[in-house]
Structures are given as C-alpha cells and as structure tokens.
Amino acid sequence: MQLPQGLAYAMLAAVPPVYGLYSSFYPVLLYTVFGTSRHISIGTFAVISLMIGGVAVREVPDSMFLLNGTNVTAGVDIDARDARRVQVAVALTTLVGLIQLLLGVLRFGFVAIYLTEPLVRGFTTAASVHVFVSQLKYLFGVKTKRFSGPLSVLYSLIAVFKDITSTNISTLIVGLLCIVFLYGVKDINERFKKKLPIPIPGEIIVVIVSTGVSYGMSLFENYQVDVVGHIPTGLLPPTVPDLSIFPNLIADAVAIAVVGFSMGISLAKIFALKYGYSVDGNQELIAMGLCNFVSSFFQTFVITCSMSRSLVQESTGGKTQIAGLLASLLVLLVIVAIGFVFQPLPQTVLAAVIMVNLLGMFKQVRDIPALWRTSKIELAIWVVSFVASVLLGLDYGLLVAIGFAILTVIYRTQSPRxxxxxxxxxxxxxxxxxxxxxxxxxxxxxxxxxxxxxxxxxxxxxxxxxxxxxxxDPTQLLAVRKSQQKQAKKNGERKDSNHSTVQKRNAVAKLDIELGVAHEVLDEAQKQVEVVSNGQVSKAQAESDSEEAHFLQPLxxxxxxxxxxxxxxxxxxxxxxxxxxxxxxxxxxxxxxxxxxxxxxxxxxxxxxxxxxxxxxxxxxxxxxxxxxxxxxxxxxxxxxxxxx
Known part of the structure; x- marks a missing residue:
C-alpha cells in the first residue's frame, strides 16, 4: 500500500510521483526511532497531500510557465513548473517540521484537543470531496488546470464538465475497471476478514497488472492514456530548502502541522487504548517534526499517519514499527533499482486507487443522523466544518471550523442550566x-x-x-417598598388636611359662643365636633401604628x-x-x-x-x-x- 499510495498521493501534492516514494521511505525510518505508537503507518496521506498541492498550485500557477501561445493546458513548460512546485512543497515541509518540533519542545501536545472529533470528521469528509473532484480529470483523461482556494471544488467540476466531450474512452474504461476491482476486493476483505489470513492486497495487484497491460498494449502510444512517466533511479543528495518563500507559507504550515499531528495522535491513541499502552502527545509532535524537518532535506513532502494503511498493518499482525520499517525498505528497493518498471503505470489507475480509498471517509456522512439524536451542537460543528472546508478550501475551512467550535464552547458557558x-x-x-x-x-x-x-x-x-x-430581586422589592412609602405619605398628608378642617370647625364654634349663639346649639355642635375630631385622631393613630409595623417586617x-x-x-x-x-x-x-x-x-x-x-x-x-x-x-x-x- 505504501508504494501505490505514495505514487498516487504525489499527484495530489502536485509533484512528480517519485517524490511520493521518497516521502514513503525517509520519514518511516525516523519515526521507527522517535515515535511512541507501535501500530500507526507513517507516510503519505490524502488530506495532507491535497493541502500541499493547493499551496503549490497557488504559489506556482501554470500561467508562470507558459510557452509560446496562450493554451495553458498544452503550452506549459512542465519540467520547470514541476521543479518549482517541488521547491515549494519541500520548503513547506521544512516549515511544518519546525513548527511541530517547536510545539513539541514547548509541550504543546494538547493543541490537538481543540480539533474535536466532529470537527475532524467533518473536515476529512470535506477533504475527501476535494480529493475526489481533483481526480476526475485523471479518470476521464481530460486536460484541465488545477484550482486552489475558495470555491476550487466548483471551478474544478465546471472545468471537467466543460471538457467532458474530450474524454479519453480508453482512460475511462481502465479507471472504471480498476475502481470496480478495488471496491470488490475491499468488500471481500471486509466481509471475510475473520477467515482470510491476510487482506487481499488489491492495490498492488492493480498497480502491477495495469502496468503490465499498459506496457504490453502501449496504452500511451496507441491510445493516448496518460502514464506516470519517467521515474529517476536512486536517491537524491540532501539539499537546503528555498528559505526565501517561507514568509508566504507560514499560515499554511501552521494549519498543515496541526492537522497532520491531530490525525496521527488521534489514531495512535485508538491503537494504544486497544492494546493497553500509552502514547506521549509531546513526543509524537517531536517525532513528526523530526520526520518532516529532516526528510525535507531529501526532497520529501509532509507526512502523517494513514488510517487505511494503519488498519491493514494492524490486521496483518504488525505489532511494532518494524513492520513499517520493512515496508519502507521495499519502497527503497523500488527507488534504487526497479522504479523504471512503473513508468508505464496509467495515471487513471492511481486516480482509482485514491477514489476507492476515500470510501471510508465518505462513510463519515453517517455521523449526521447519530449526532442529530445525541448533540445538535456537535452536529452543527460537523456541518460547519464540512461546508466551510468544501466551499472555502481546506485552509480557510479549518480556521472557520475551529473558530465555530470555540464559539460553541462560549455559547454553552453563556447558556448554562x-x-x-x-x-x-x-x-x-x-x-x-x-x-x-x-x-x-x-x-x-x-x-x-x-x-x-x-x-x-x-x-x-x-x-x-x-x-x-x-x-x-432586591431592586424590585425595594421599589415596591418605596412605592408603599410614597402612598403612605400621601395618605398622611390627606389625614393632616382632615385634621385642619376639624380645627377650623372648633374655631367657628368658639366664635359662635362669643357671639351669643344658643347654648343648646353650641352643645350639639360641640359634641359633633368632638366626635369627629376624636374619631379622626384615633383612626389616624391606628393606621400610623399599622404602617410602622408593616414597614418593619422583612421584605x-x-x-x-x-x-x-x-x-x-x-x-x-x-x-x-x-x-x-x-x-x-x-x-x-x-x-x-x-x-x-x-x-x-x-x-x-x-x-x-x-x-x-x-x-x-x-x-x-x-x-x-x-x-x-x-x-x-x-x-x-x-x-x-x-x-x-
């Protein structure tokens, strides 16, 4: 699996296939020494390769290497363009390795917790859409430019369907036959995994058989089927990456470093829990940082662990990193001795390998009904991560997804029960x-x-x-008390006015006496005045006592x-x-x-x-x-x- 996936994922990274083989050899050697997981398979990975390819195409577009004429797809200096894209991919790998090393030394292994599982699964599902769409042109054999950035998926689909009439039928037939065969093999491996001693190696079978058929039938010369082409023999001497392009790559390097590490540590923890050992997140950061940084001097691109390869390695009995080491030695054999054998390999076969390997990621769509039943907030994280990554690209989509996940945490703390x-x-x-x-x-x-x-x-x-x-609510209770006091004050003023009226009547009575009014009338008036006066005073006194008692009670x-x-x-x-x-x-x-x-x-x-x-x-x-x-x-x-x- 290292061999066909190394060749295939190099296409995703927009570099020649041999660089995928380099990336399947050097990092595995280093991880065997420095890694803490016994089961994960280090090497090329579709999501990371696609992110690298997006950066390489953005920094080195086809328009920079036009030959005489304006036809971008046919009039491009391929060798010069690919060489420059390799420089970008290698420089990006160096920067990613430095960032991971720095985070590991500073013990920032916990950064992976900010990439919650719904976010990662939504992101990888979106990445699968990007990868699938990017391989359509190889499956149909059409010549279209490669797009990156926001809405690149839509632009790629439009470009493919615009040129759908120029489909190479031979290329399409070969690709579809490989897809059917690989899917059938995967289904058999899944159905009879308990009865089969080892999974059927469908990918390497397809690569070997299709290479032989392509060579025997001269598919490139007779049917214009695009093939891998020249694979140089031997290893390249170490070279220093181009440091001048580092400033343009910092943001992309941070995103790729975090995504690559989160993929590796999440899968490493799954195997560690299953087999009863522990992995150190900080040491994993250092190990991956060393794998990327040191290997970049030998012309590799960013690596992480692959879920499909790790599961195959574990199911076939691999219990330590020696299994990965042996696989890398076989890749080395191809690089130094028999790489030329795979030069007739059709590119549509590699596209078929990639597409079938995406099935596991596409199945993550099943998360949606499960999350709907368990957590609407996690469902929102999954959907936002998926939609943003599909429409805005993997780099911006990841930033949006992380930002939204943090907002959900704030929302939960702002709306506690x-x-x-x-x-x-x-x-x-x-x-x-x-x-x-x-x-x-x-x-x-x-x-x-x-x-x-x-x-x-x-x-x-x-x-x-x-x-x-x-x-x-103290404010409301005090306001009610204040209102009651105001009302009591008004009632007191009214009682005072009634009391003054009584006093006036007493004065009139006294004046009548002085003027010689009859004593009978005077006595009767005096009695009424006294009754009114005494009644008002006693009533006022009683109400005053009750109000005082009322306001002394607790609120x-x-x-x-x-x-x-x-x-x-x-x-x-x-x-x-x-x-x-x-x-x-x-x-x-x-x-x-x-x-x-x-x-x-x-x-x-x-x-x-x-x-x-x-x-x-x-x-x-x-x-x-x-x-x-x-x-x-x-x-x-x-x-x-x-x-x-």
Whole structure:
C-alpha cells in the first residue's frame, strides 16, 4: 500500500510521483526511532497531500510557465513548473517540521484537543470531496488546470464538465475497471476478514497488472492514456530548502502541522487504548517534526499517519514499527533499482486507487443522523466544518471550523442550566426540586446551582438567572417598598388636611359662643365636633401604628441564599465583581448570601482578586451545601416557613 499510495498521493501534492516514494521511505525510518505508537503507518496521506498541492498550485500557477501561445493546458513548460512546485512543497515541509518540533519542545501536545472529533470528521469528509473532484480529470483523461482556494471544488467540476466531450474512452474504461476491482476486493476483505489470513492486497495487484497491460498494449502510444512517466533511479543528495518563500507559507504550515499531528495522535491513541499502552502527545509532535524537518532535506513532502494503511498493518499482525520499517525498505528497493518498471503505470489507475480509498471517509456522512439524536451542537460543528472546508478550501475551512467550535464552547458557558436545590429528607443530599419529588426546599433558604464557571461572558446571565430562579430581586422589592412609602405619605398628608378642617370647625364654634349663639346649639355642635375630631385622631393613630409595623417586617420570607460553587472551575475578576455586587444588593433587603463547595484553586483566585474585603469575609465560605444550610438555619431559626411567591 505504501508504494501505490505514495505514487498516487504525489499527484495530489502536485509533484512528480517519485517524490511520493521518497516521502514513503525517509520519514518511516525516523519515526521507527522517535515515535511512541507501535501500530500507526507513517507516510503519505490524502488530506495532507491535497493541502500541499493547493499551496503549490497557488504559489506556482501554470500561467508562470507558459510557452509560446496562450493554451495553458498544452503550452506549459512542465519540467520547470514541476521543479518549482517541488521547491515549494519541500520548503513547506521544512516549515511544518519546525513548527511541530517547536510545539513539541514547548509541550504543546494538547493543541490537538481543540480539533474535536466532529470537527475532524467533518473536515476529512470535506477533504475527501476535494480529493475526489481533483481526480476526475485523471479518470476521464481530460486536460484541465488545477484550482486552489475558495470555491476550487466548483471551478474544478465546471472545468471537467466543460471538457467532458474530450474524454479519453480508453482512460475511462481502465479507471472504471480498476475502481470496480478495488471496491470488490475491499468488500471481500471486509466481509471475510475473520477467515482470510491476510487482506487481499488489491492495490498492488492493480498497480502491477495495469502496468503490465499498459506496457504490453502501449496504452500511451496507441491510445493516448496518460502514464506516470519517467521515474529517476536512486536517491537524491540532501539539499537546503528555498528559505526565501517561507514568509508566504507560514499560515499554511501552521494549519498543515496541526492537522497532520491531530490525525496521527488521534489514531495512535485508538491503537494504544486497544492494546493497553500509552502514547506521549509531546513526543509524537517531536517525532513528526523530526520526520518532516529532516526528510525535507531529501526532497520529501509532509507526512502523517494513514488510517487505511494503519488498519491493514494492524490486521496483518504488525505489532511494532518494524513492520513499517520493512515496508519502507521495499519502497527503497523500488527507488534504487526497479522504479523504471512503473513508468508505464496509467495515471487513471492511481486516480482509482485514491477514489476507492476515500470510501471510508465518505462513510463519515453517517455521523449526521447519530449526532442529530445525541448533540445538535456537535452536529452543527460537523456541518460547519464540512461546508466551510468544501466551499472555502481546506485552509480557510479549518480556521472557520475551529473558530465555530470555540464559539460553541462560549455559547454553552453563556447558556448554562440553573436549578434550585432541595434537601432529601433525613439526608445531607441536595437535588433539583423539579426532577426529584422528595427534594424539598429548606425553610427560608434558597440553594442556587448553575453548571458553569463564572467569567466576563456569562456573569450577567448568572446574576439574572439567580434572581429569576430564587424569585427574589432586591431592586424590585425595594421599589415596591418605596412605592408603599410614597402612598403612605400621601395618605398622611390627606389625614393632616382632615385634621385642619376639624380645627377650623372648633374655631367657628368658639366664635359662635362669643357671639351669643344658643347654648343648646353650641352643645350639639360641640359634641359633633368632638366626635369627629376624636374619631379622626384615633383612626389616624391606628393606621400610623399599622404602617410602622408593616414597614418593619422583612421584605421576603427568605433570609439566606446559598450559591453552589461545586461546578465552578474558575472565576475572573469581572465575575468576582458581579458576585460581590449581588451579595451587597441582597444585603440591602437583609438576605445573606453564602458560598458552598469552592475548590482550592477557586479560593486562591478569589483571595488574589481581593474578593474578601469590606463586608464580604471568608466566613461566608462553606465546604459543602449541608454545612451552609446548617449555618443559615442557625442564623434565623424562628422565621416563618412560607415560600416566596
């Protein structure tokens, strides 16, 4: 598999086929010494090769090497163009190796975790679309230019279908026969893998047989079937890559370095888990960095592990990297001795090898219904990764996918689930009152739980959810109290005006007496005035006493709120200020707020941010919710128990 895939993936990388053989030899030797995985097969890989090819075509377009005339497909100096593209691919490989080495030395092996599995699977499925479309011109035998960048898939399809009438029928027949044969062999290997001692090596059979048929029937001379062509014999001497083009390749190198490493480490961990050993992510970075950096001086392009080759190597009994080493030695034999044998190999055969090897990646589309049932957010990551990589190209698509995945993390922390906890009777357990019927709220205490850390992006939402879930908003309660006080003041002013009216009537009565009004009339008026006066005064006094008693009552029946910080891993300064502010806000209505379940790291962060200053003291911290509940019950044991409405 190393041999046919090395030849085929070199076409994807836009370099002559022999460079795929070089890339299947040198890196394998180095990984045998420095790698930590026993089962993965290091060498060329379709996705990485296609990314390299996109960069090479972008930096060295066909238009740079036009001969006399304007026909791009026929009037190009092929040798000069290919030589320049090899320089770009080699320089890119050197840069990728340096980046991986640097990340490994700095112990950045964890970077692969940012490429979540749905993202990688969506990305590789999109890469399969790119690879498949790029091989259509070889399958049909049409001459079209190679496209890269955004919408390159559409441009390639349009170009192929525009020239579909010039299809080489012989090339198409050979390619289709190879596809049918390879697919049949793969199906047999899958169906009878337990009965077959080793998988049928369909790819090398196709390469050998088609090479013999092409040589015997002179397919290139008689039927114009494009073949691999000249394969130089022997190894090339080491040369220094062209450093002048490094600045143009940095962004591409970072993307390829991360994708290549993530492919390798993910597959290495799968085999390590299956066979009970461990792999070191940082050492894997260093190993791949050395493979790419050192090998680039011998004219190779970027490598990583191949899933299909790794599975075949494992299923045929390969238990160490010696299996890969032996395969690389056979590739060396082809390079130094018998490479010329494969010169008549039709390019459509290599296209067939590539297309059939993509079947496993295309099957990843089955992830969509599974993700729909399990996680809509992960489904969105898969779809965005796929669509962006198909339309924008693999480099920009990967950046968009990573950015979207990070946004989903922010979205999840910004939209946490918040609940109120209640106590299971006669235990120290506290559960969601909406899910557990036996969970009951403690009298006068609200226990608020939110499954997220608290930082600048979600602290406002945390405070809002706290007020909504507990049903206690200090601002609203104080506003109601203020409104009541205003109303009471207005009622007091009205009573004062009534009292002044009574006083005026008393004055009139006195004046009537002085003027000699009859004593009977005076006595009757005096009695009415006294009754009115005494009634108004006594009523006003009673209402005043009731209002005073009303405003001395607490604004709510809850006297304590417990914030469950068990799920809080970290809190930044903005979040700390928000929590401190809400504690002061609740203090204005005589509701105390305490914290439960803080871990040591969080407590250290709070001390460093001077959270415990002013009215907020370390006394509000409790190791468990139950401890906090006991404290709050001891604080106000005699308060009435009705819940807040």
């Amino acid at each position: 918040s609940i109120i906890l209640g106590q299971i009777p006669d235990t120290g357990l506290y559960c969601d009152i909406d899910e557990y019927e036996e969970a009951t709220e403690c009298s006068g205490i609200k226990i608020f739980h939110c499954n997220s850390s608290i930082y600048f992006a979600n602290c406002d939402l945390y405070v809002t959810n706290l007020k909504e879930r507990t049903g206690i 709510c029946q809850v006297h304590s709120i417990i914030l469950d910080f068990t799920p809080v891993n970290f809190m930044d300064s903005v979040g700390a200020k928000a929590i401190k502010a809400v504690m002061k806000e609740y203090a204005t209505i005589d509701v105390s707020v305490v914290l439960a379940g803080c871990n040591r790291t969080l407590l250290s962060d709070l001390r460093r941010m001077q959270f415990f200053s002013g009215p907020v003291t370390p006394d509000i911290i409790f190791p468990t919710i139950h401890d906090a509940v006991l404290h709050c019950q001891h604080r106000r044991p005699n308060l009435p128990s009705p819940a807040v409405q």
